[in-house]
């Protein structure tokens with residue numbers, strides 16, 4: 001992984017401590033997240049085949065992976081690339097990563113309220129950029145439409 005995508009130790013700690021604060025309100029958090037995600041791009045709904053409980057677990061899994069390993073990304077880079085490959089098979093496209101980031105920031109902001117400072121936001125964005133970059137290495141741009 002690229003050196004500039006490493007998180008400062010303080011940023012890794014912020015991601016871990018704020019995630020611990022969100023976990024007890026995980027259901028509300030998941031509702032906020034998916035509500036925002038599908039409002040931003042209603043077409044994304046069809047990619048998620050499980051019910052809301054399963055979807056919530058995907059989200060929890062995603063953020064637990066992020067929080068636990070964000071300080072040592074080299075340990076999960078292979079797993080992240082495989083996760084990227086699976087996402088391509090789910091129909092996820094590169095542009096969807098920006099939409100998911102917006103929904104994630106929105107849900108964190110609403111779950112953490114006054115704890116969600118600019119510093120916290122920056123730490124999560126850095127963590128998300130790190131995870132995404134490894135996944136995106138396995139997600140090719142969508143083929144352009146054939147010329148008329």
Ligand code: HEM
Pocket residue numbers: 044047048049050058061062065083086087090092093096097098100128131132135
């Ligand atoms: C940092 C970025 C992301 C991480 C770490 C992540 C993590 C995960 C994990 C752990 C799963 C469980 C299934 C598996 O392991 O293959 C999953 C499933 C899924 N993710 Fe992500 N994800 C990310 C970004 C995205 C984005 C941008 C989208 C697009 C909207 C997306 C859509 C999905 C879908 C559709 C599923 C499968 C749901 C189903 O089968 O019902 N993910 N994700």
